[in-house]
Amino acid sequence: MAGIDRLFPPGDYDVVVVGSGPGGLQASYFLSRLGVNVATISADDEPGGMFCKWPIFERLLSWSMLDAPCEPGTREYEWYDHNSLLALEPELRALVPAQMGRDFVVPSRQEMKAGMAAFAAAVPVRYGCRWESTRRDEGGFTLVTSDGEYGCRAAVFALGVTEPWRSPIPGIEDVPHYADAGAAESYEGKTVFVIGKRNSGFELADGLLPWARQVILASPRPVQTRVLALSTVRVRYLQPLEDAGLGGGTLALDAAIERIERTGDGFRILAHGTTRPGPFDLRADAVIAATGFSTPLRDLGVSTVAQGRIPALTPFWESTNVPGAYFAGNTSQGAPGLRKHGVGASSPAVHGFRYNARLLAERIAGRRLDEAQVDDPVGFLLHELRRAPELWAQKGYLARVMTLEPPRDEGVQPLAHFVDAAGPDAVAVCVEMDAEGSIFPGIYVRRGGRLRETALDPQALHDFEREEYRRALELLLR
Amino acid sequence: MIDVESLARLALFADLTRPQLEAVAHAVDEQRFPRGTRILREGLSGSAFYVVVEGEATVQIGGEERARLRPGDFFGEVSILTGGAPDADVIAASDELRAAVLAGPELEPLLLDYPKLAVRMLEVEARRLRSANRWQG
Numbered sequence: 001m002a003g004i005d006r007l008f009p010p011g012d013y014d015v016v017v018v019g020s021g022p023g024g025l026q027a028s029y030f031l032s033r034l035g036v037n038v039a040t041i042s043a044d045d046e047p048g049g050m051f052c053k054w055p056i057f058e059r060l061l062s063w064s065m066l067d068a069p070c071e072p073g074t075r076e077y078e079w080y081d082h083n084s085l086l087a088l089e090p091e092l093r094a095l096v097p098a099q100m101g102r103d104f105v106v107p108s109r110q111e112m113k114a115g116m117a118a119f120a121a122a123v124p125v126r127y128g129c130r131w132e133s134t135r136r137d138e139g140g141f142t143l144v145t146s147d148g149e150y151g152c153r154a155a156v157f158a159l160g161v162t163e164p165w166r167s168p169i170p171g172i173e174d175v176p177h178y179a180d181a182g183a184a185e186s187y188e189g190k191t192v193f194v195i196g197k198r199n200s201g202f203e204l205a206d207g208l209l210p211w212a213r214q215v216i217l218a219s220p221r222p223v224q225t226r227v228l229a230l231s232t233v234r235v236r237y238l239q240p241l242e243d244a245g246l247g248g249g250t251l252a253l254d255a256a257i258e259r260i261e262r263t264g265d266g267f268r269i270l271a272h273g274t275t276r277p278g279p280f281d282l283r284a285d286a287v288i289a290a291t292g293f294s295t296p297l298r299d300l301g302v303s304t305v306a307q308g309r310i311p312a313l314t315p316f317w318e319s320t321n322v323p324g325a326y327f328a329g330n331t332s333q334g335a336p337g338l339r340k341h342g343v344g345a346s347s348p349a350v351h352g353f354r355y356n357a358r359l360l361a362e363r364i365a366g367r368r369l370d371e372a373q374v375d376d377p378v379g380f381l382l383h384e385l386r387r388a389p390e391l392w393a394q395k396g397y398l399a400r401v402m403t404l405e406p407p408r409d410e411g412v413q414p415l416a417h418f419v420d421a422a423g424p425d426a427v428a429v430c431v432e433m434d435a436e437g438s439i440f441p442g443i444y445v446r447r448g449g450r451l452r453e454t455a456l457d458p459q460a461l462h463d464f465e466r467e468e469y470r471r472a473l474e475l476l477l478r
Numbered sequence: 479m480i481d482v483e484s485l486a487r488l489a490l491f492a493d494l495t496r497p498q499l500e501a502v503a504h505a506v507d508e509q510r511f512p513r514g515t516r517i518l519r520e521g522l523s524g525s526a527f528y529v530v531v532e533g534e535a536t537v538q539i540g541g542e543e544r545a546r547l548r549p550g551d552f553f554g555e556v557s558i559l560t561g562g563a564p565d566a567d568v569i570a571a572s573d574e575l576r577a578a579v580l581a582g583p584e585l586e587p588l589l590l591d592y593p594k595l596a597v598r599m600l601e602v603e604a605r606r607l608r609s610a611n612r613w614q615g
Contacts, residue, residue, distance in 0.1 A: 098612075220503070220504050221504035222501075256496065256500040273497065274497045274498060274501040275501075277495070303510050303574060305507070305508040305509060306479050306480075307480065307481050307508070307512060314512075315612070320510055320574070321574065338524070338525075339526060339579075340523065340524030340525070340583025341582060342524075342582055342583045342584060360494050396524075419519060419522060420515075420519075435582075444569070451522070452521070453521065453523060454561075
């Protein structure tokens with residue numbers, strides 16, 4: 001990368017993007033296509049971000065279907081390819097499935113990394129340039145880096161949620177984090193205690209099933225099996241849970257851990273049951289902290305949520321207290337949206353945050369990449385409800401918006417922004433899901449500054465272009 | 479997820495044991511709202527249950543302030559338990575409002591798991607009802 005190192009020397013730019021994982025690449029790509037004077041810097045030596053090292057068991061959870069009801073490279077195909085980044089040029093689309101074989105519908109880490117690298121060939125990045133500190137001034141920010149200072153009016157931080165984070169449990173400092181766990185074979189024949197029953201905990205449990213004598217997972221909250229059954233992480237969760245149900249080696253405990261003590265050749269774990277009260281005094285040969293990750297926010301001074309791990313963001317992914325500091329990638333989950341019926345956004349995953357990055361770039365640029373011609377307003381909105389990958393990937397989070405008189409496409413917007421924004425009479429449509437998993441169109445009509453919400457009925461084939469939907473929407477827009 | 483200490487300070491959770499508090503802390507989300515942000519929206523379905531951890535909020539109907547909410551106060555439960563949309567807006571009224579947020583569908587299971595929490599909530603609802611009756615009288 002020696003030649004590329006000369007890109008983006010320190011100096012003044014309109015926008016600086018920090019990071020070269022999928023979030024940074026996607027934000028940088030759209031900013032440059034919108035004509036923004038953007039410099040992208042990364043502490044890494046190569047593109048790919050977290051996929052350069054994780055997941056440790058080498059297989060992702062997110063789908064890319066090689067065969068789908070539509071052609072690879074089309075907008076509709078994005079629906080079936082949850083891993084590729086978005087591009088205006090056909091040759092930059094669907095790059096992850098292009099790396100995949102047919103043994104799995106989810107890519108390996110290497111296939112994902114190769115797909116990111118293929119995309120990154122079209123996104124200039126100054127690699128090996130570490131952001132170290134920040135100064136805020138009237139015009140924006142000065143980012144102090146290992147290569148010098150960068151001035152900008154806005155900065156997009158795509159830092160990932162990748163810094164190992166540990167719960168405040170006495171003794172946890174003596175055990176490795178998921179990020180530093182040994183190879184699976186090093187746990188052969190051992191009893192392994194995993195702190196945490198979320199993604200990384202169950203990834204460990206699943207990966208260690210063929211090796212460890214026993215895997216005990218523990219955290220205070222019960223596993224939400226009903227929610228998991230409909231989520232992409234079910235692959236990893238349900239196998240260890242099935243083993244637990246069969247009375248195999250796995251145990252999934254609902255317990256608050258009081259402390260971890262080193263013993264001669266292993267560990268003692270003292271805990272207290274939550275779902276079923278009572279003390280636990282357990283022994284294990286090894287303990288791994290699968291307690292999650294945080295965002296390396298350094299000295300930005302942004303408000304945070306989730307015990308300081310995630311920046312608190314506005315619906316357009318800007319810090320709630322530091323104007324001009326935007327966040328892309330996994331960190332965009334700091335803008336939770338309306339979370340109607342408890343359904344969260346897909347912003348922690350590529351197939352969700354790639355759309356956030358496009359809208360973020362348009363917001364910063366102050367203009368949109370394209371505008372649909374609306375000849376048949378009702379037909380246009382119903383087609384979006386049935387086919388738009390943005391609305392299906394980000395259910396109840398992103399909406400297609402159209403002003404009413406005259407009908408004009410206002411693009412995709414965060415629903416949380418639309419419902420609170422003032423403006424001309426307009427309609428927003430989004431695909432929503434309720435707590436039971438029913439999928440239905442949500443219609444939000446704003447007239448004279450007042451908002452009216454209507455939920456249309458679900459349809460077994462999700463065919464929202466049928467006549468009954470046309471009649472219902474016509475009535476709402478009359 | 480929110481830190482256990484933040485929940486431990488709130489009257490609603492005063493009867494829970496430490497392990498129970500940890501389980502609840504893992505079940506709720508933490509959210510921060512800048513001044514003027516709408517947290518609960520009149521007429522909009524599918525909303526969540528909120529407990530104010532830091533800061534203040536106002537309850538508004540038709541733009542008119544009806545009540546002020548402070549740390550320990552909660553809102554959103556009526557529309558969840560009755561299945562309707564909220565009758566009022568709740569708007570952040572301090573520089574930053576920090577709240578513990580529980581998804582609507584998870585409120586009833588939480589109350590069933592921790593009946594003492596349900597009793598605490600009922601006590602507050604009873605006081606609110608008595609106060610509303612006096613005001614109307």
